Structure formats: C-alpha cells, structure tokens
Amino acid sequence: MLSFFLDGVPDPDAKPGTVQARGGKPAAGPPTYLHKPYADNNCGACHENTNDIFARAKVRQGICVECHGAALVEYPQMHGPVASGLCSSCHTAHLSQTPHLLRYASPRICTQCHELPTLSEGVAEHRSAAADCLSCHSGHGGVDRKFLLVHSAATTRPAAEGQAPQ
Ligand code: HEC
Ligand code: HEC
C-alpha cells in the first residue's frame, strides 16, 4: 500500500536536485521540465501537509495564483479558463515533457476544449490535426478576442477588397 502510493512520487526529504531521479524514468529521452518549487522540494508551498502521507496529495485551493496572480490579468482580453483560475486544465504542477509545464503539446492542449470542425474555416490550420495552435495564438489571452500573437498576413484574415487592413 505504502509503496503503491509512493510509486513515481518524489521523496519529499530528498536533497534538492535529486527529485528528478525519483520518477523512475531513465535519464535518456526527451527533457523533463521541472516546476521550480517542486525541483526545490518546496512541497509545502502547495500541499497542506507533507508529513502525513495520506494528506500529502491535498493541495490548497487556488494555489497557482498565490504565486502567479499576475497571470489572471496579464492581457486586456483574457482566455476564459485562465481568468477562471483553471490552471490545471493546461498545466501540470510537478513536471512535464512539454515546455511551459503543459499537459499536452499543441494541438491537443487546445483540442481538449475546442473541436477543430467548430473553428472558423478561413484559417487552413483550423482543419489540420497537426496544427500548432501556439504558433498563432497565445494560451492566456491577447489584445484582441482571438488571442493572436502577431497581426500579420499569416495570422490575420486578408482584409476585404477596398477595406483598409487593421
Ligand atoms: C506548485 C504546487 C505543487 C508543488 C510545489 C508540489 N505539488 Fe504535489 N501536487 C500538486 C497538485 C496540483 C497535484 C494534483 C492534485 C490533484 O489532482 O487533486 C499534486 C499531486 C501530488 C501527489 C498525488 C499523486 C500525484 O502525483 O498526482 C503527490 C503524492 C504529491 N503531489 C507530492 C508532492 C511532493 C512530494 C512535492 C515536493 C517534491 C510536491 N508534490 C510539490 C501541486 C504541487
Ligand atoms: C510557491 C510559489 C509557486 C506556486 C504556488 C506555483 N508556482 Fe509556478 N512557478 C513558480 C516559480 C518560482 C517559477 C519559475 C519562474 C521563473 O523561472 O521565472 C514558476 C514557473 C511556472 C511556470 C512556467 C514554467 C516554464 O518553464 O515556462 C508555469 C507554467 C507554472 N509555474 C505554473 C504553475 C501552476 C499551474 C501552479 C499551480 C498548480 C503554480 N505554478 C504554482 C512558483 C510557483
């Protein structure tokens, strides 16, 4: 029971820098990105009780914005799940094989909630299962409602004939 619970879980008493080896994953393979407080063994920053093994997994409510409060109001137009503090729908709290501690790479990170056939047809990538959504969109928000990274020919629909580009 005890070892089952601890399987793949880092030792909270391990020296900083050694947690990565606790996952039982070989050193070879894709890089693993560690969340700083996790790598620093600062488990108590998020977990209610790091001594009681059964309480260990309990995480305080709204924990992410205690340190990342600025993320909620980063852009004039915020993405719903970010503004609602649903950080864990896109991010892991400990470590990830994907940069920025994302749960999945693009497009899966987005297609968790957005189905390709529902996206506007004007953008060819909206019909491609291999599209890198993050090459055009920010995950958190933007200056416009489409959360576009840049306003260029690549990310902006061509203006209608005779209409000035925005
Ligand atoms: C940045 C906040 C944060 C830090 C730091 C952190 N955790 Fe977690 N931990 C979480 C969250 C969030 C979950 C998922 C809880 C859930 O799904 O309800 C979790 C889950 C767990 C679980 C449950 C099993 C699992 O992996 O889902 C264990 C055990 C655990 N953490 C141990 C640790 C230990 C040991 C450390 C320190 C090395 C640590 N955590 C550091 C936020 C954190
Ligand atoms: C105790 C403070 C603390 C808490 C709580 C915390 N973080 Fe962090 N987080 C950090 C620090 C420190 C960094 C590293 C910042 C840097 O290097 O500039 C970081 C970095 C990140 C990054 C960027 C990683 C990258 O490589 O780009 C993400 C994403 C992130 N945190 C998500 C979360 C999520 C999701 C939660 C809630 C589960 C959370 N954080 C809770 C302190 C915290």
Ligand code: HEC
């Ligand atoms: C809809 C998915 C999604 C949600 C929800 C989300 N993020 Fe992110 N986050 C991303 C993506 C994607 C990136 C990578 C940068 C980018 O493309 O915008 C990122 C990057 C980050 C970074 C590193 C870059 C930076 O801006 O400093 C931090 C820290 C972070 N997120 C924290 C959070 C916190 C805290 C929450 C909850 C309030 C949250 N995220 C909710 C998708 C999300």
Ligand code: HEC
């Ligand atoms: C957890 C569910 C969830 C995930 C994951 C998610 N979204 Fe969203 N997204 C929403 C919801 C809900 C809305 C509607 C509320 C709003 O406009 O913010 C939305 C709205 C949007 C909008 C604005 C639509 C409009 O016409 O105003 C864009 C653009 C968008 N998402 C892009 C993305 C991208 C890119 C990703 C991947 C990084 C992503 N979303 C991941 C839930 C999600």
Ligand code: HEC
């Ligand atoms: C080549 C750049 C590009 C890529 C890649 C891209 N988008 Fe878009 N996206 C746009 C543009 C431009 C708009 C604005 C379209 C409009 O105003 O008609 C948009 C609009 C959206 C919207 C708002 C609603 C809509 O359909 O207009 C959502 C949601 C969205 N994209 C999600 C995604 C997701 C999810 C992915 C990955 C599967 C993705 N986008 C990939 C450029 C892109």
